[in-house]
Amino acid sequence: MKVLLIYDITEDKLRNKTANMCKDYGLIRVQYSAFFGEISRNLHGELTRRLKFLLKDSERSSVLIFPLSQDSLENVIKIDFNYSEDTYVNEV
Amino acid sequence: MKVLLIYDITEDKLRNKTANMCKDYGLIRVQYSAFFGEISRNLHGELTRRLKFLLKDSERSSVLIFPLSQDSLENVIKIDFNYSEDTYVNEV
Structure with missing residues (x-):
């Protein structure tokens, strides 16, 4: 499944x-706090x-994992200015 | 459509x-850099x-807009510790 x-x-x-x-x-980093990829159930x-x-002991944290349909993937809007994958390679 | x-x-x-x-x-803020909601085409x-x-004149920016299917919405995983909507009401 794609997530x-x-x-x-x-x-x-x-x-x-x-x-x-x-x-x-x-999973592949697509934004600083966002990862995407294929993963088994x-x-x-x-x-x-x-x-x-x-x-569990975090002061404040949220993680959301969205399964993505093929239709969703085919209709993603990407607005991107000077933003490439290696942009954040070093920023963990 | 939900996005x-x-x-x-x-x-x-x-x-x-x-x-x-x-x-x-x-759209409703669900994380610091993430918004969710229903919007017409x-x-x-x-x-x-x-x-x-x-x-367009940004130094570096990325926006990704994912349409979400009903199935996707019904299978979102939410991991949440001390994280509520008003957590970031003041942080824009």
Whole structure:
């Protein structure tokens, strides 16, 4: 299944760990706090559980994981000025 | 149509204007840089055009607008710790 995962996490350390976890599961960063990619149902469940555990002691955090249909993907609007993937390679 | 709009915008002024524009079109903030809501196809087109114009001189900016299916909405995973809507009412 294709998913978009977005997060808003207060603590830098937890935000970094969340970003790294998304990469570990093969998701690709599309914005600073947004990852996209294909993931199996099992790994989707596993990632969800691990994020819940990781963030349970967070001061303030939100993660939203949207499954995306093929129709949705074919109709995404992308407005992009001087914004490329390597823009945030170093910003975790 | 239901949409999720996420953005990553360098300039504070443009980011504020983008957030206000999303509110003007009736979208609801679900995370600091993410808005969700119902919007007609016409207004979706209008909002897209206005954001392209607003951000055209931006140093670095990205806006992604995902149409969301009912199935997607029914299967959103929400991981939330101490995170409520009024969390960011004042942070534009």
